Amino acid sequence: MDSNVMTDIFWTVILINLPSVVHCHESGEQVSRQTLIEDLLNPSHYDSSVPPGKPTNVKIQLIINDTIMENEQASEISGLTTVILHWIDSRLDYSAKASYPSFIIRGSAKLKPWVPDIFILENREPYITGFGSKNELIVFNRSGNVVFNHRFTTRMLCEMNLDYYPYDEQHCQITLQSYEFTQEDVQLSWLSDNPVMDHVQSTKTVSLKKSETVASYVIDSGGNFSTLTTILIIKRNYPANNTIIGTPIVLVVISTFSLLFDDNFTPRITLCGAAMTTIIMHWAGIYNKVQPVATLLWLDNWMFGNLIAVGCIILYTAIRHHVCKAAEKNSEESKEKTISGGTSQPDPGQVNDKYNLIMMSVPVVLC
Structure with a gap:
C-alpha cells in the first residue's frame, strides 16, 4: 500500500478517536464530589x-x-x-x-x-x-x-x-x-x-x-x-472569695461598734449574739455546698477566729456589766450610810491587801 495512503489512514484514526480521549480525560478530572x-x-x-x-x-x-x-x-x-x-x-x-x-x-x-x-x-x-x-x-x-x-x-x-x-x-x-x-x-x-x-x-x-x-x-x-x-x-474567682471572707469581717466590725451603746447592756448582747449566729449560719451554709467528708481547714480557722472576736466582745460586755452594777450598788450603800450618819471608812487590813486594792480599781477602769 502506498505510504501516502497509510499516512492518511493514521491521521484519520487519530482525529476520529481524539474527542473520546479528551472526553475521558475531562470526565476523570470533573468527577463530582x-x-x-x-x-x-x-x-x-x-x-x-x-x-x-x-x-x-x-x-x-x-x-x-x-x-x-x-x-x-x-x-x-x-x-x-x-x-x-x-x-x-x-x-x-x-x-x-x-x-x-x-x-x-x-x-x-x-x-x-x-x-x-x-x-x-x-x-x-x-x-x-x-x-x-x-x-x-x-x-x-x-x-x-x-x-x-x-x-x-x-x-x-x-x-x-x-x-x-x-x-x-x-x-x-x-x-x-x-x-x-x-x-x-x-x-x-x-x-x-x-x-x-x-x-x-x-x-x-x-x-x-x-x-x-x-x-x-x-x-x-x-x-x-x-x-x-x-x-x-x-x-x-476573687469576687466569690470576697463574699465568703468579707461577711464575718463586717459582722465583727458591727459587734465592735456595739461598745458605743454606753451602759445599754441588752442591745450590746443582742447585737453580738445576732452577729455570732449569722457567722455560724454562714459557716454551715458553705459546708452544705461541699462534700460531707470535706475539711475546710483554712475556712474553719477563719470562721473560728471571727467567732472568738465576737465572743470576746460579749465577755467584755458581761464582765463590765457585772462589775459596774456591783460598784453602783456599793456606791448607793455608801451614800445611804453617809446620810444616816454612819461612816464608810475602809478597813485598814483591806486597804493593805493588794488583791483588794486591785479589785477596788477595776470599777474605776471599766466604769
Whole structure:
C-alpha cells in the first residue's frame, strides 16, 4: 500500500478517536464530589471497623471553650470542650482521581469513615451540642489526612482538695484513651502546636506532651492502651472569695461598734449574739455546698477566729456589766450610810491587801 495512503489512514484514526480521549480525560478530572466520596467509602473495599495503619498515629488537640463551673459537693467540673483528632487514612487518598483540595463529609456519610473511639476517662456525662445534629466535622484532603472536630459539653470527675478553700487551686486530671483499639492499633500523641488550649481566664493547663502506655481501664480488655494525660488547674474567682471572707469581717466590725451603746447592756448582747449566729449560719451554709467528708481547714480557722472576736466582745460586755452594777450598788450603800450618819471608812487590813486594792480599781477602769 502506498505510504501516502497509510499516512492518511493514521491521521484519520487519530482525529476520529481524539474527542473520546479528551472526553475521558475531562470526565476523570470533573468527577463530582458526591461520586468520589461514595467511591472512596464504598463498603466493598473500605472497612470502617479497621484502622488504616498498624498502628495508626492519632494526634490530639484539646480545647476548653468556656468557663469551668465547679461542683464541690459532687467533685465535678463542667464546661464546653472541643476535641480535634488528626490522622492519616491512605484509603482516602484521591490524589490520582481528582484535584479537589479537600472534602467535608456531611450527613449520614459521617458514619462511613473510620474514626478513633477516643473517650475521656473522667467524663461522667457528656452533652452533645448542636441544633438537630451533633457538632461534628470530618475533613480530609487529597493525601488522606483526616481531621475530626467534635464539640460537646461535659461533666468530669475532679478529686478536689478544699483545705485552703476559698483560696484553693484545684488540679483536675483529664485522661484520653481509645476504648476499643489497643496500642498495637492506635498510638495517641499530642498535637505539636498548642496541644491543650483554654479560653478561660481563671484556668490554666499543664499538658504532659508524651504518650503513655498503661493497663486498660476496661475490664478484661486483653491489652494495653495508649493514653494521654493533661492537668487542668482551676483557680477560684476573687469576687466569690470576697463574699465568703468579707461577711464575718463586717459582722465583727458591727459587734465592735456595739461598745458605743454606753451602759445599754441588752442591745450590746443582742447585737453580738445576732452577729455570732449569722457567722455560724454562714459557716454551715458553705459546708452544705461541699462534700460531707470535706475539711475546710483554712475556712474553719477563719470562721473560728471571727467567732472568738465576737465572743470576746460579749465577755467584755458581761464582765463590765457585772462589775459596774456591783460598784453602783456599793456606791448607793455608801451614800445611804453617809446620810444616816454612819461612816464608810475602809478597813485598814483591806486597804493593805493588794488583791483588794486591785479589785477596788477595776470599777474605776471599766466604769
